[in-house]
Amino acid sequence: MSIGNSPEDERPFPDVSEEAGTSVGRALKQARIAAGLTVDDVSSATRVRIAIVHAIEADDFAPCGGDVYARGHIRTLARAVHLDPAPLIARYEDEHGGRPAPTPAAPLFEAERIRPERRGPNWTAAMVAAIVAVVGFVGFTAFRGGDSGSDAKSQIAEGVTPSTSKAASPTPKKDKPAPSAEPSDSAIAAAPQDKVTVQVSAPNGRSWISAKDHNGRMLFDGLLKKGESKTFQDSSKINLILGDAGAIELYVNGKKIQNDFQPGAVERLTYTKGDPEVG
Template identity: 65%
Template sequence: MSIGNSPEDDRPSIGRVLQQARIAAGLTVDEVSGSTRVRIPIVHAIENEDFSRCGGDVYARGHIRTVARAVGIDPEPLVQQYDAEHGGRPVPTPAAPLFEAERIRSEPRRPNWTAAMVAAIVAVVGFVGFTLFNGEDEGTSTAHVAEGSTPQKATAKPTPTKPADPKPVPSESAIAAAPLDKVTVKLSATEGKSWISAKDHSGQILFDGLLLQGQSKTFQDEERVDLVLGNAGSIDLFVNGKKVEDQFEPGQVERLSYAKGDPEAG
């Protein structure tokens, strides 16, 4: 008695399905890469069932979805097949606590210059009115003098009140009060979305998912934060309160690691 293959064993590979769909849609690998921003070598590798060029499971799933939509097929069955063949989707773990100063920091209140000016004007008008009123009382209690010969009474000029110096506004290029005994990393998606993965020094996953344009994430650990950026060219990176000036390209996958004291001065 022989045992037949299961239906899963007979289904075509993910790369084969994507390649056939691309050919049926009349698209080249260059055209798929241009429309998805997935680099040409990665598209070739996926069609050859090599997902090691993707930079991790989360990026492999993202690339499969992106390429599948570009060639006009439903990506979800392929993602489910990928999970079944690669051990399934990892159970998400809660992200490490956000940097406390960033969570509780409120927008500094700026001095209300309009209210200060109005208060100063009211004070001046009140002082002048009070002085004139006292001058009229003194004139009525003394003898009348000839018309036109009334001496002008000098009045003291009020001393203008110097407004308080405005409080400094925190710079957008740094994380305020980054502690020296920890490593703090902030990611901001400014030029598009990116799949990111962050782990602490013990290998625990802090975040594994998609960062949409305009969103930010902050991670902190006692020793080290390891990163994988799927679309590194779209990310602004701040480490320990300093912006990291990089030259990452759109669609580029970068593996980075930062510890206390990074980035190095100079």
Template identity: 60%
Template sequence: MSIGNSPPEDRPSIGRALAQARLAAGLTVDEVSSSTRVRVPIVQSIEHDDFSRCGGDVYARGHIRAIARAVGLDPEPLVEQFVAEHGTAVTPTPVAPMYEAERIRPEPRRPNWTAAMVAAIVAVIGFVGFTVLSGGDSDKSTAKGSPTPTATTSSPTPTPQGNGLPKPPQPSDSAIAAVPPGKVTVKVSAEGGTSWIQATDGNGKQLFQDSLRKGQSLTWSDDKKIKLVVGNAGAVRLFVNGKDLGAAGTDGQVVRLTYTPGDPAQG
């Protein structure tokens, strides 16, 4: 296994491609390390095509995938290049033989006839007692001649609406929840792909710092302001104070935005 060798001169470098994509996205090594949970020394070594710190080929491939997604690259071509350069391949996990599954099956439980008999006896005694009590109560009611009250229920009559059906509920004018007064509310939704997001409130407290994958969304509110750093801004859609602002930027762009209770003008 030669995980520490540099690629030939006529091949593009995996580490150089990751480093250039990180710089183009405006991200630091610390930010990539925070979003991928790959330690800073390992990120730096991979950018210099030194994979000896990864702990093996499996971990190296996993680190390459995580870093590539964080900086906006397709990880699969880089992983294939790593496999080709270092002579490693993914070995499929062998399927356990059928007899192993058969051997670990638990034995079927035997029926507990004693418990069944006890339950049957209790049921019979309960039925006999209920019959006796019900008969006594019925005789007393007949002797007194008390009429049996009949319960009646009424249901509201639907208001006719053209075809005789009740009027359906009308949808609200906006799918965005009501904005609290005196606050700024920001929602980010990853609709076009994965994006790296950092959010802080008006006191400088960090609210979020990680990758937001396609289909995920987050919402924050604050009395003063919400500050955002958005990587791959074209993949993110913004909603500020109940207003849809559309995409935060263009694909691969890194933008820094600030919103206050008086917006939705971009800060």
């Protein structure tokens, strides 16, 4: 007596992943049974939820959450049951209209990346101060010039040569621009040892990512465009889900994580404040 699958499900099937007329879900199911694996075995090996495995084997891809994630799940399940994923991906795209056009990032995440402009020196205030100083100096010189003219006349009448004195004009002070301290990505190298710091960057393409702290609070859930990066920090643990792990580079506690993530693969990762460790 078998547990979990009926005797009919446990009968071996040939590899029909490339036969015409066989659906993607049925090809995966037949290959799984031929490999002697249960749905629980495949779910544990791939970290794809049992409900999603059942749905895909029934050719129901709605629980995957979109074409990108459906292709990633198909690729992951095919490798787990020893099938070539390429024909299955091609058949899925033929049945569902091919790859979708790129989707622009939601305005919600665009607003997060807007940085305030740097404030420069207040040149208007400096110019006003300089004008006031010049006007004051001209008025003072004109007033002193009237007095010195009377003294000069009396000195000339007495045969005394008047002496000329030059007054130095004051130099207006310019406001010094306030130094701007803008953090750079290299600051992750000095991450505090009592916390876990994870930097996620997308140098090879865009990817949907989700990040939560140790309490399950959502830190970020959205699309990371090519060339962008996000840094997350928590007192003990960061949980990540990468929609396209092949496009992502990770730095954990100042160290780059060496990985062999494949394009389109969905990865669930956990990092702590100790040595970088995949959860």
